[in-house]
Amino acid sequence: xxxxxxxxxxxxxxxxxxxxxxxxxxxxxxxxxxxxxxxxxxxxxxxxxxxxxxxxxxxxxxxxxxxxxxxxxxxxxxxxxxxxxxxxxxxxxxxxxxxxxxxxxxxxxxxxxxxxxxxxxxxxxxxxxxxxxxxxxxxxxxxxxxxxxxxxxxxxxxxxxxxxxxxxxxxxxxxxxxxxxxxxxxxxxxxxxxxxxxxxxxxxxxxxxxxxxxxxxxxxxxxxxxxxxxxxxxxxxxxxxxxxxxxxxxxxxxxxxxxxxxxxxxxxxxxxxxxxxxxxxxxxxxxxxxxxxxxxxxxxxxxxxxxxxxxxxxxxxxxxxxxxxxxxxxxxxxxxxxxxxxxxxxxxxxxxxxxxxxxxxxxxxxxxxxxxxxxxxxxxxxxxxxxxxxxxxxxxxxxxxxxxxxxxxxxxxxx
Amino acid sequence: xxxxxxxxxxxxxxxxxxxxxxxxxxxxxxxxxxxxxxxxxxxxxxxxxxxxxxxxxxxxxxxxxxxxxxxxxxxxxxxxxxxxxxxxxxxxxxxxxxxxxxxxxxxxxxxxxxxxxxxxxxxxxxxxxxxxxxxxxxxxxxxxxxxxxxxxxxxxxxxxxxxxxxxxxxxxxxxxxxxxxxxxxxxxxxxxxxxxxxxxxxxxxxxxxxxxxxxxxxxxxxxxxxxxxxxxxxxxxxxxxxxxxxxxxxxxxxxxxxxxxxxxxxxxxxxxxxxxxxxxxxxxxxxxxxxxxxxxxxxxxxxxxxxxxxxxxxxxxxxxxxxxxxxxxxxxxxxxxxxxxxxxxxxxxxxxxxxxxxxxxxxxxxxxxxxxxxxxxxxxxxxxxxxxxxxxxxxxxxxxxxxxxxxxxxxxxxx
Numbered sequence: 165x166x167x168x169x170x171x172x173x174x175x176x177x178x179x180x181x182x183x184x185x186x187x188x189x190x191x192x193x194x195x196x197x198x199x200x201x202x203x204x205x206x207x208x209x210x211x212x213x214x215x216x217x218x219x220x221x222x223x224x225x226x227x228x229x230x231x232x233x234x235x236x237x238x239x240x241x242x243x244x245x246x247x248x249x250x251x252x253x254x255x256x257x258x259x260x261x262x263x264x265x266x267x268x269x270x271x272x273x274x275x276x277x278x279x280x281x282x283x284x285x286x287x288x289x290x291x292x293x294x295x296x297x298x299x300x301x302x303x304x305x306x307x308x309x310x311x312x313x314x315x316x317x318x319x320x321x322x323x324x325x326x327x328x329x330x331x332x333x334x335x336x337x338x339x340x341x342x343x344x345x346x347x348x349x350x351x352x353x354x355x356x357x358x359x360x361x362x363x364x365x366x367x368x369x370x371x372x373x374x375x376x377x378x379x380x381x382x383x384x385x386x387x388x389x390x391x392x393x394x395x396x397x398x399x400x401x402x403x404x405x406x407x408x409x410x411x412x413x414x415x416x417x418x419x420x421x422x423x424x425x426x427x428x429x430x431x432x433x434x435x436x437x438x439x440x441x442x443x444x445x446x447x448x449x450x451x452x453x454x455x456x457x458x459x460x461x462x463x464x465x466x467x468x469x470x471x472x473x474x475x476x477x478x479x480x481x482x483x484x485x486x487x488x489x490x491x492x493x494x495x496x497x498x499x500x501x502x503x504x505x506x507x508x509x510x511x512x513x514x515x516x517x518x519x520x521x522x523x524x525x526x527x528x529x530x531x532x533x534x535x536x537x538x539x540x541x542x543x544x545x546x547x548x549x550x551x552x553x554x555x556x557x558x559x560x561x562x563x564x565x566x567x568x569x570x571x572x573x574x575x576x577x578x579x
Numbered sequence: 580x581x582x583x584x585x586x587x588x589x590x591x592x593x594x595x596x597x598x599x600x601x602x603x604x605x606x607x608x609x610x611x612x613x614x615x616x617x618x619x620x621x622x623x624x625x626x627x628x629x630x631x632x633x634x635x636x637x638x639x640x641x642x643x644x645x646x647x648x649x650x651x652x653x654x655x656x657x658x659x660x661x662x663x664x665x666x667x668x669x670x671x672x673x674x675x676x677x678x679x680x681x682x683x684x685x686x687x688x689x690x691x692x693x694x695x696x697x698x699x700x701x702x703x704x705x706x707x708x709x710x711x712x713x714x715x716x717x718x719x720x721x722x723x724x725x726x727x728x729x730x731x732x733x734x735x736x737x738x739x740x741x742x743x744x745x746x747x748x749x750x751x752x753x754x755x756x757x758x759x760x761x762x763x764x765x766x767x768x769x770x771x772x773x774x775x776x777x778x779x780x781x782x783x784x785x786x787x788x789x790x791x792x793x794x795x796x797x798x799x800x801x802x803x804x805x806x807x808x809x810x811x812x813x814x815x816x817x818x819x820x821x822x823x824x825x826x827x828x829x830x831x832x833x834x835x836x837x838x839x840x841x842x843x844x845x846x847x848x849x850x851x852x853x854x855x856x857x858x859x860x861x862x863x864x865x866x867x868x869x870x871x872x873x874x875x876x877x878x879x880x881x882x883x884x885x886x887x888x889x890x891x892x893x894x895x896x897x898x899x900x901x902x903x904x905x906x907x908x909x910x911x912x913x914x915x916x917x918x919x920x921x922x923x924x925x926x927x928x929x930x931x932x933x934x935x936x937x938x939x940x941x942x943x944x945x946x947x948x949x950x951x952x953x954x955x956x957x958x959x960x961x962x963x964x965x966x967x968x969x970x971x972x973x974x975x976x977x978x979x980x981x982x983x984x985x986x987x988x989x990x991x992x993x994x
Contacts, residue, residue, distance in 0.1 A: 338872040349861065349987040350869030351876065419873070419991060446764065453914050454765030457753040457907035458834070461766065465901060485900035486880060492872035495910060499868050572764040576834060 171400040173201070176412065177208040177274040179289065180306075181242070181263065184341040185209070185280035186252040188306060191344070191415050192278065193258040199411050202402050205260050208274065211239040213265035216250050224249060239263035255345045268296045275401060276412065277303040279324055279332075286320060290327040299395040300361075302404050303332035304354065308433030309531065312538035314545040317474060319430040331358040331394055334426050335413070336433040337488035338496040347417040353432075353489035356409050357424035363396035421487060427475040428483030432490045435470060435555075436497045437532035438539065439463030441517070442558050443498035444507025445568040459554065460498050462575055464491055466552050470539075473548065503532035511568055536562055586815040588616070591827065592623040592689040594704065595721075596657070596678065599756040600624065600695035601667040603721060606759070606830050607693065608673040614826050617817050620675050623689065626654040628680035631665050639664060654678040670760045683711045690816060691827065692718040694739055694747075701735060705742040714810040715776075717819050718747035719769065723848030724946065727953035729960040732889060734845040746773040746809055749841050750828070751848040752903035753911040762832040768847075768904035771824050772839035778811035836902060842890040843898030847882060847905045850970075851912045852947035853954065854878030856932070857973050858913035859922025860983040875913050877969050877990055879906055884966065885954075918947035926983055951977055 176196060178189045189209040196203035215235035218225045224245050226232055242248055242263035246256055264270040267289060271277055275298055281289055286307065303324055311318040325332035337352030344350055402408055406422040414420040423429065439460060446455040464484055471479030484490035498504050506524060510517045517533060540559035543549045549556045557574040560566040566574065591611060593604040604624040611618035630650035633640045639660050641647055657663055657678035661671055679685040682704060686692060690713055696704055701722065718739055726733040740747035752767030759765055817823055821837040829835040838844065854875060861870040879899055886894030899905035913919050921939060925932045932948060955974035958964045964971045972989040975981040981989065 338869050338876075340867060340869050343867040343869045348866045348870055349873060351873040416987060416991070419987070421992070451763045452755060452758040453911045454753050454755050454758045455763055456914070457910040458764060458766040458903065460910055461753075461901070461903060461907040464906070482900075485897075485906070486876070488873065488876060491879070491900070491906060492876040495872040495875055496868045499871070499914070572831060572834070576831070577836070 172275075172398075173204045174276050174401060174404070174412075175204045175206075175208070175274040176276045176278065177210065177271045178278045178280060179210045179267065179270070180278075180280035181209050181211040181238075181248060182251045182280070182282070183345075184306065184339075186248040186255070186257070187341045187345040188278055188280050189261045190255065190257050191418055192412055193261045194415060195412050197258065197260060202408055202411060207261050208270045209242070209261055209263050210267045210270040211242065211263045211265050214238050214250075216241060218249055219253070222247075222249050222253060237265070239265040252341075252345055267292055271297050271301075274298060275301050275397070276404070277301055277330075278306060279303055279320075280306040283307055283309050283320070286323055287327070290324055293328055297328050297330060299330075300397045300401075301328075301330045302358065302397075303328070303330055304335050304356070304409075305332055305430075306335045308336055308430075309535070310430055310434045312434075312535070312542050314541050317542065319427060321426055321430060329393060331361075333357065333409075334429045336429045336493065338492035339488075340496065344418055347415075349417050349419075351419045351421065351488040351492065352413070353421050353423055353429050353483070353487040354409060354413060355423050355426040355429035355483075355489075356404075356406060357426060358404075359394065361394040361396035423480075423483060423487060425478060425480045425483040428471050428479040429487070429489045431471050431475070431479070432467060432484055432487075432493055434531075434535055435463075435467045435539070436494045437501075437503045437530070438536045438555050438558050439467075439494055440497040440501050440503035441507040441530075441532040441536065441562075442554055442571065444504040444509075445511055445558075445561060446571060447504070448508040448511025449568055456498065459571065459575075460494055462554050464494055466554050469551065470555075473546075473551070503530050506530055507532070516564070517562060532558075533562060587690075587813075588619045589691050589816060589819070590619045590621075590623070590689040591691045591693065592625065592686050593693045593695060594625045594682065594685070595693075595695035596624050596626040596653075596663060597666045597695070597697070598760075599721060599754075601663040601670070601672070602756045602760040603693055603695050604676045605670065605672050606833055607827055608676045609830060610827050612673065612675060617823055617826060618691075622676050623685045624657070624676055624678050625682045625685040626657065626678045626680050629653050629665075631656060633664055634668070637664050637668060652680070654680040667756075667760055682707055686712050686716075689713060690716050690812070691819070692716055692745075693721060694718055694735075695721040698722055698724050698735070701738055702742070705739055708743055712743050712745060714745075715812045715816075716743075716745045717773065717812075718743070718745055719750050719771070719824075720747055720845075721750045723751055723845075724950070725845055725849045727849075727950070727957050729956050732957065734842060736841055736845060744808060746776075748772065748824075749844045751844045751908065753907035754903075755911065759833055762830075764832050764834075766834045766836065766903040766907065767828070768836050768838055768844050768898070768902040769824060769828060770838050770841040770844035770898075770904075771819075771821060772841060773819075774809065776809040776811035838895075838898060838902060840893060840895045840898040843886050843894045844902070844904045846886050846890070846894070847899055847902075847908055849946075849950055850878075850882045850885060850954070851909045852916075852918045852945070853951045853970050853973050854882075854909055855912040855916050855918035856922040856945075856947040856951060856977075857969055857986065859919040859924075860926055860973075860976060861986060862919070863923040863926025864983055871913065874969065874986065874990075875909055879909055881967050881969050885970075888963065888966070918945050921945055922947070931979070932977060947973075948977060 193207040216238045217235050305321040305324055307320050321332040321334045333356035335354045410420050410422050442459045443456050446459050467484045468481050506520045510520045536558050553575045557571055561568055608622040631653045632650050720736040720739055722735050736747040736749045748771035750769045825835050825837050857874045858871050861874050882899045883896050921935045925935045951973045968990045972986055976983055
């Protein structure tokens with residue numbers, strides 16, 4: 165048994181309590197309960213505190229009660245009625261999920277931190293946690309996407325890991341949160357591959373401050389230099405092997421495959437949104453299922469090429485072609501995701517996608533459009549636009565430089 | 580130039596004139612016209628002759644003409660109005676497609692034979708052609724599927740090639756014929772990998788008769804023994820390289836990728852129908868897009884495993900995970916194909932799929948159900964049912980041994 169001789173258990177904190185964060189808390193709480201030798205029973209969930217009125221349509225609404233129609237603290241509500249009425253209504257949470265509005269307190273003594281925050285909140289929340297997490301804590305980042313700029317590409321997991329000076333893996337897959345919350349069957353991919361770490365005591369001083377954390381330029385990452393600063397898990401804890409990490413996430417309705425390719429898993433979740441736009445364009449033209457499948461296939465191969473070009477040492481082809489975070493997430497996103505639907509609508513109505521964003525999303529930007537621009541700016545800086553004809557075509561369609569009808573000629577392989 | 584010094588051109592015959600065969604004739608005829616140094620201008624299309632009355636809704640229907648409402652020969656109609664009004668209405672064929680009701684005459688002098696026949700007609704049509712084809716002719720099989728029995732697996736291309744003692748490759752992809760006939764963008768995969776051949780004259784006597792052609796048992800194929808009997812293309816012809824074969828099929832709206840994995844391409848077109856049934860089952864349960872994508876992903880990996888197990892030397896993983904004949908065809912089939920739709924309907928109505936076949940398809944069998952039974956019978960004979968949990972689950976659902984709701988637990992990886 166992996167846990168023989170272990171004296172401590174792992175304490176788990178979910179940092180985030182939106183739709184996806186609450187879903188994660190639910191399934192992780194179910195698993196810690198089933199694995200009492202590995203994990204402490206209580207799962208902390210950090211809640212960005214807000215005042216919430218129980219909606220009239222909620223099963224928890226009681227017109228006669230003294231709190232009816234009165235704002236209550238979200239964390240208090242979650243801890244009393246065991247439901248996140250605002251972000252995951254109608255799903256009962258296990259009582260061992262404990263909402264905590266204090267982010268620093270929520271990670272106290274935790275050895276496993278699961279980050280499920282909106283992209284833009286990651287830096288500021290992590291900054292609050294610098295020096296407050298256990299030195300040997302491990303993190304898993306469940307936020308999809310990467311930061312792409314002209315200077316380079318930064319994975320969310322790296323942004324977290326470097327700020328907190330801990331190892332951070334990534335979870336991504338064909339994962340529509342509401343379906344998983346309802347325990348409908350799905351799969352996911354977890355990339356977890358900690359480097360060798362320093363096992364000496366005491367823990368090293370001087371965690372980096374956020375100002376020291378720079379963008380990672382391709383081929384500039386030096387994991388060995390970093391890993392020397394990471395602190396090994398003391399032997400009193402059960403090891404955080406693939407097997408034990410999987411036990412924290414795998415459910416009968418949520419099948420987990422463990423891999424070691426953090427960059428691939430992270431890139432998949434970002435680049436699929438560009439593909440979903442392309443699929444929406446050809447579907448909007450009424451070109452049928454052959455064309456949609458073709459664009460998806462070409463897109464998956466551009467994902468592979470992108471990973472190999474910019475993360476040569478770490479990315480595996482199979483992460484994109486065989487795992488949930490690759491091919492399956494592309495399929496789900498191109499069947500009915502928001503990027504797909506808005507792109508299709510733009511073509512059908514003869515409007516730009518920016519007009520659709522204004523009208524249908526109250527001006528909110530689609531992830532696909534911003535990723536398409538970021539990736540194009542990066543490819544331009546590398547002189548590699550031509551090596552990614554589909555990603556480049558999507559950018560040029562958004563810019564009005566080419567028409568969606570030109571996709572086949574633009575992506576036609578030269579032989 | 581590949582054609583330097585060549586004195587002969589390749590003559591092309593399409594054997595078959597249904598929906599897909601007529602579409603193939605159209606696109607091949609467009610290409611021979613554009614490559615006059617490689618190919619003769621006329622494309623022969625063998626037509627199974629029948630009497631056809633031009634339908635009233637056809638643009639060729641002329642109430643005042645003396646042929647109105649009178650049966651005419653299908654081949655005559657195609658050669659005069661340049662449309663297959665019965666099997667591909669409203670699509671104009673290039674005038675260099677020549678319909679020929681005599682199958683033996685249609686292949687005379689042809690060096691390229693494109694087989695596009697319904698599965699069940701292949702043996703009897705090929706039997707008529709034994710000894711009648713050019714000894715150095717090459718074939719491409721566009722019929723999807725494989726013959727699977729307890730004794731082994733026979734690829735359609737092998738059934739053709741062994742009967743006629745010629746080399747036969749395979750074409751398969753996310754290819755709904757009507758969309759391609761309308762020149763909507765799609766892709767395909769062509770597997771073409773002729774072995775070294777005998778270049779001595781005269782041509783070897785004694786082609787095998789059909790009774791000599793046995794099922795190929797896995798790991799029993801001896802291509803070297805066979806290839807010694809195959810006749811090399813005389814040097815007066817342009818070589819039938821990947822480049823030249825691609826020129827015969829690739830169109831601006833029909834992108835071709837050439838590979839060498841005939842077994843993989845053929846298996847993809849057969850096994851995807853089992854996956855489409857599984858996708859229909861989970862969609863019928865209302866499980867959403869995560870579940871559907873998961874089943875597709877697991878299915879693609881079982882395709883890979885099947886190919887590796889039974890065609891170890893020839894099958895490549897990437898054929899399934901990266902080519903149109905693999906991942907893209909699975910996507911198309913699981914978005915709206917017949918197998919998917921009938922499986923979904925069965926679950927929604929609480930009926931068996933056999934009742935759906937009776938009611939919706941006039942008792943016609945779905946390809947997916949027969950393939951699921953054939954593959955299961957073969958896997959049982961090899962003692963390998965457990966290695967293919969999704970294929971086995973589909974069979975057991977069809978048999979009523981398990982419920983569709985059990986799919987997640989049945990395919991759950993043991994770790």
